[in-house]
Amino acid sequence: MIVEKIFNKWILFFLFLIPVLGFIFEEPYYITLTTKVVILGIAGIGLNLALGYCGLISFGHAAFFGLGGYVTGILSFHALNSELIFSWPFVTSGSSEMLVIWPIVILSSAFLALIIGLLSLRTTGVYFIMITLAFAQMLYFFAISWPNYGGEDGLSIYMRNSLPIINTMDPLTFYFICLCWLLIVIFISAKLINSSFGMAFQAIKQNEERVKSVGIETFKVKLLVFVISGTITGLAGSLYTDLNRFISPSVLNWQMSGEIMVFVILGGIARLYGPLVGAAFFIVLEQTLGGYTENWQFWLGLILILEILYVRTGILSLFEKKFKYEK
Amino acid sequence: MSSILFFEQLLNGIQFGTMLFLMSAGLTLIFGVMGLINLAHGSFYMIGAFSAALIAGLTGSFWLALLASLSGAAIAGVLIETLIIRRLYRRDHLDQVLATFALILLLSEGVRWCFGAFPLYLDIPENLNGTLPILDDIIYSKYRLFIIFMGLLIATGLYFLITKTRLGVRIRAGQNDRQMISALGVDISKLYTIVFALGASLAGLAGAMIGAIQSVEVGMGEPILILAFVVIVIGGIGSIKGALIGSILVGITDTIGRIFLPELLKIFMEPASATSVGSSIGSMLIYILMALILIIKPSGLFGKT
Numbered sequence: 001m002i003v004e005k006i007f008n009k010w011i012l013f014f015l016f017l018i019p020v021l022g023f024i025f026e027e028p029y030y031i032t033l034t035t036k037v038v039i040l041g042i043a044g045i046g047l048n049l050a051l052g053y054c055g056l057i058s059f060g061h062a063a064f065f066g067l068g069g070y071v072t073g074i075l076s077f078h079a080l081n082s083e084l085i086f087s088w089p090f091v092t093s094g095s096s097e098m099l100v101i102w103p104i105v106i107l108s109s110a111f112l113a114l115i116i117g118l119l120s121l122r123t124t125g126v127y128f129i130m131i132t133l134a135f136a137q138m139l140y141f142f143a144i145s146w147p148n149y150g151g152e153d154g155l156s157i158y159m160r161n162s163l164p165i166i167n168t169m170d171p172l173t174f175y176f177i178c179l180c181w182l183l184i185v186i187f188i189s190a191k192l193i194n195s196s197f198g199m200a201f202q203a204i205k206q207n208e209e210r211v212k213s214v215g216i217e218t219f220k221v222k223l224l225v226f227v228i229s230g231t232i233t234g235l236a237g238s239l240y241t242d243l244n245r246f247i248s249p250s251v252l253n254w255q256m257s258g259e260i261m262v263f264v265i266l267g268g269i270a271r272l273y274g275p276l277v278g279a280a281f282f283i284v285l286e287q288t289l290g291g292y293t294e295n296w297q298f299w300l301g302l303i304l305i306l307e308i309l310y311v312r313t314g315i316l317s318l319f320e321k322k323f324k325y326e327k
Numbered sequence: 328m329s330s331i332l333f334f335e336q337l338l339n340g341i342q343f344g345t346m347l348f349l350m351s352a353g354l355t356l357i358f359g360v361m362g363l364i365n366l367a368h369g370s371f372y373m374i375g376a377f378s379a380a381l382i383a384g385l386t387g388s389f390w391l392a393l394l395a396s397l398s399g400a401a402i403a404g405v406l407i408e409t410l411i412i413r414r415l416y417r418r419d420h421l422d423q424v425l426a427t428f429a430l431i432l433l434l435s436e437g438v439r440w441c442f443g444a445f446p447l448y449l450d451i452p453e454n455l456n457g458t459l460p461i462l463d464d465i466i467y468s469k470y471r472l473f474i475i476f477m478g479l480l481i482a483t484g485l486y487f488l489i490t491k492t493r494l495g496v497r498i499r500a501g502q503n504d505r506q507m508i509s510a511l512g513v514d515i516s517k518l519y520t521i522v523f524a525l526g527a528s529l530a531g532l533a534g535a536m537i538g539a540i541q542s543v544e545v546g547m548g549e550p551i552l553i554l555a556f557v558v559i560v561i562g563g564i565g566s567i568k569g570a571l572i573g574s575i576l577v578g579i580t581d582t583i584g585r586i587f588l589p590e591l592l593k594i595f596m597e598p599a600s601a602t603s604v605g606s607s608i609g610s611m612l613i614y615i616l617m618a619l620i621l622i623i624k625p626s627g628l629f630g631k632t
Binding site: 035146 | 432609
């Protein structure tokens, strides 16, 4: 574990280094890529809380990612054309202030996670996997058939949402905003995991019956984890919309849920930095293999299958083992 | 007018439902016997459709193409089961989900590699083209009636296979107690391969038959796979009866909902917004149905608790 901690420090170091290098050598593309890694990493860290630490195999986290994205897109869309979103029961207009958007994103993703959690946590095992998947698909089809915000074509926002004083249109500045969120999310997750609540939800993964028998209401614990997890992923969705200045139903698709899951598994399940490493690996793979062949997903599939059949514990564990023997 | 439309849509719903049944029967069987969640089941639907399109292109015969869809998907099923899936039975659901998710990527890209990115077309045979009068003033597509007929035929066939044959006894025994039947001398790994291939070939057949109405393209399997999941969650995972009833229920709800919900809403709302709200809710209707059923019965209509 100690080696993993040193490795994690290196990850943070690179997260500061790469975009700065990108800035110095005037390669803004690398800044954008690293921003993408950070945002997808946040989404993965959100899922990891439910999936890795609590054993809730959610195959529908795209729902939160997409909701966060759409809330951001819709608010900003209305701010630009200065139309009201709705005038009843209270007057609501759009906004392009991140400081306004973020709390709304957090509240709405938490609310969605509460509803989905209440319904799907009644079930376990395969049913839970399929129900979370189905809820995400439900939102996906809703987004496709709802014409007001672009339907299948998606919604473009022409200006990135803003913060006071700072210029968010600058790639490096926006990157550091995302990095701040990453550090906040990692900090919160670490605190949660080591709290007594964290002990409870990690124990549920091992044996729910026993946790029940010591008098903990496991349903409430699981629901709370699910809500926190969904909220973090929703926040990542909001940042993702701002990064691309575009949102389309494809982020709600089941493939997105699968990809977020892949980040968690590739990096190493129930490891704090695992999803970040997984996301980085995924993006690097996409960039390098995608340069050689159109069919890079074929190789991704192959690597994944080999990982699941033979390695089983993710990239971070490779470092752990290697150093363990040297000790 | 409205009752004719309703009847026609009802038939469309049943036709859609029978195809969903072919998908979900295999899915639920594989889960029931081997305890495996197979996300790659949609890929067999795609492989079946592509095998059919290939053979139809070579020979021009629709019937040979249907045969090719069955055997193509079955061969792919046997290969994939023995190479990869077999190692997943003892793993937890998370590993199964991910490995079969990876398989989707692998198979989709593999097929794209072989056949290119453009959709292929599969022609309906001459004698199934056109329409057939059913009642006085209702006419309906012959091919869609054929699909319904095939679906019902296979449902009956499966019923006899499961209840009346030796293989069926083994499958049912496998669902109840895996260790016991292997202790009784049944070659369990062969049984697993057979069940997997059976499921895959049913999916392949469905792919070929739907491919003739729509187009044959990469990624065609996943939308219907997710519907098949909804079906087996509604019907109860592992139950073929549940899969049949769930399929028809989902098929009819989806088809009727999309057509009639906008009409229904027009009574209360202005037409333009009724159409958009209605079609949005219509496309979500089966998921709402699923949520309702789960609130009443968390293990599905025919699932074991």
